[in-house]
Amino acid sequence: MKTIQVDVAVIGGGTAGMTAYRAARARGKRVVMIEGGPYGTTCARVGCMPSKLLIAAAEAAHAVAAAPAFGVHAGPARIDGAAVMARVRSERDRFVGFVLESIDGIPAEDKIGGYARFLDARRLQVDQHTVVEAGSVVIATGSTASVPPDWEKAGDRVIISDDVFDWTDLPASVAVVGSGVIGLELGQALHRLGVRVTLFARGSSVAQLSDPLVLQTAARTLSEELDLRFQTRVTGVAADGAAALVSSVDSAGKQRSERFDYVLAAIGRSPNVGRLGLELTGLALDERGVPLYDGGTMQCGDSAIFIAGDADDELPILPEAADQGRIAGDNAARYPQVRPGLRRTPLTVAFCEPQIASVGARHRDLCDSHAGKFAVGAVSFENQGRSRVMLQNRGMLRVYGEFGSGRFLGAEMVGPRAEHIGHLLAWACQAGLTVAAMLDMPFYHPVVEEGVRTALRELASHLSKDGAEQLCQDCTPGA
Incomplete structure (x- = not known):
């Protein structure tokens, strides 16, 4: 058993771990990244990229099936399952290869293979071969799909x-x-x-x-x-x-x-924290065994331990993992002078059809934090011009704004082009725009985004009134 001393130890080599490693290295610290499984992020190996490859094939098949509605008849579709999955695996391996190239660029002495377990708040044992004494630690161990x-x-x-x-x-x-x-x-x-x-x-x-x-x-x-x-x-x-x-x-x-x-x-999915020996760190843990942490700094209590990515059980998506990893790695390197990092406006997208997106504050959260203090605007895509042109006229967008300030708070939607509309609204939310300022922005014709303008106009109308009484029923489950 050998012992090494480092400034920062990062447990996990996925998106959060790699980002934390680079952030700590950028501050000139001696950093090691400990990984017990295969390198390559969840997104590239088994998450967002291969799933979108499968979805792309499904969209092609659906386009053939939907073509007669446009007067286009391509004949019966034949789906070659083996060819579909061959492309999924091939392109998946290509994406993983890009990640592995990035891993290969990390010096060999900065990578330790094996599973880490805390001996105390500043010491880790990796399998039966290495003890790592660290000034600070970043937990970025990811999550695992749950099976009863x-x-x-x-x-x-x-x-x-x-x-x-x-x-x-x-x-x-x-x-x-x-x-x-x-x-x-x-x-x-x-x-x-x-x-x-x-x-x-x-x-x-x-x-x-x-x-x-x-x-x-x-x-x-x-x-x-x-x-x-x-x-x-x-x-x-x-x-x-x-x-x-x-x-x-x-x-x-x-x-x-x-x-x-x-x-x-x-x-x-369950956070991979059960085998880390966190009971030896003195950290306060929640009911799932995840350390209590500050969402701005990613610091666990007032300790030298930080957490990022799926391991913290907050929002298991790649952009959040990258942001949290950057904040955790930077603060681990500057500990004890930690500071809040940039947490961007929440944005989640489901790539089903119609697509589903949530931006900023969700309706349920606003009913708790802004009860009687927010208004809602809506649009149905059933008769929205461009949506009908494309035969994708299904769904609804609801947007939320704050009484008094007129500030745009968030949105939820199911409908066409939600991945793009979600980005548009997330940028507006993070920029702190008011609904009035958003309506001053350009809207081309004919585009699906005209539906956003329709919803914002209704929201602006409600914001101009005392809508607290009107809002109560809206906050009731099942309304």
Whole structure:
């Protein structure tokens, strides 16, 4: 067992860890990055990039199916599952290669292979070969998809999203359990590629939506295409020959047992903190074992330990992981003179169709923080000009503004081009623009963004009045 001394030790070599490493190195510190698994970010290996490759194939198949509505008849589509998955894996490996090139650029002496565990707040043991004595530590250990233990009896018939991208062909059927972003994206993509898909949702939620009217619109619209079963609990998963037998019960008590080739568990992710020995650090932990931390500095208590990325169980998306890693690495290098870093306006996107986006403050949060102090503007995309031209006229946008200041607070939407509208609104929110200032911006014609103007005009009208009484019903669940 050898012992080394460093200024900063970063546990984890994913997006947050790599960013933290570079931020600490930029301050001239001696930094090591400890990684026990394969290098390459979740995004590149099993997350955002391979999922978008699968979605792109699904969009191509859907375009063929939708073409007759435009008077274009391409003939029956033939989906080559093996070719679809070959491109997904090939391009996925290409993206991972870019990450590995970046890793290769890190000096060998700055990389330690193995799993780290705290001996105390300033010392780590890596496997059975190295003790690292560090001035400060960044925890960037990521997260793992959750699978109920009793489902394990079904063996390899139960999978997580990571496993999908190693398929060499498309299966005939998949049960997707969970209606969050991962479940919706993969479930709809597989459905459009000819796989029989059923999505089981324990509650009534869809992706990250909290606005009741947007949520209702999303649920209705997606259910028109997908076998999406809300208020349905999966009561058991068992092996049944070369398939899985899925038992479920809905809100009315109706029970079903159905066979699927695979069961995709998309019920959430758990932060990888359980084996770090955090009980030896003296840190206060929450109910999931995650250290309590300051969201501005990423510092855990007043210690020399910082946390970033999926490990903190806040918002498991790449831009957040990168921002948190940068803040954590910078503060670990400057400890004890820590300072708040830039936390950008929250922006999340689900790449189902129609797309779903949340920007800034969500409706549920505003009902707590701004009850009676915010107004809502809305637009339906059903009759929005450009949306109808493209036959993508489904969905709703709701925008929120603050009484008095007129400041734009956030938005939730399901509809066409949500990934682009989300960015437009996130920039406005971070810039602190008022609704009036946003309406002074240019809008071309005909574009989907004209729908944003419609919603902002309604919001401006409400902001010009005393809308507190009008708003109360809006804050009620199910309104």
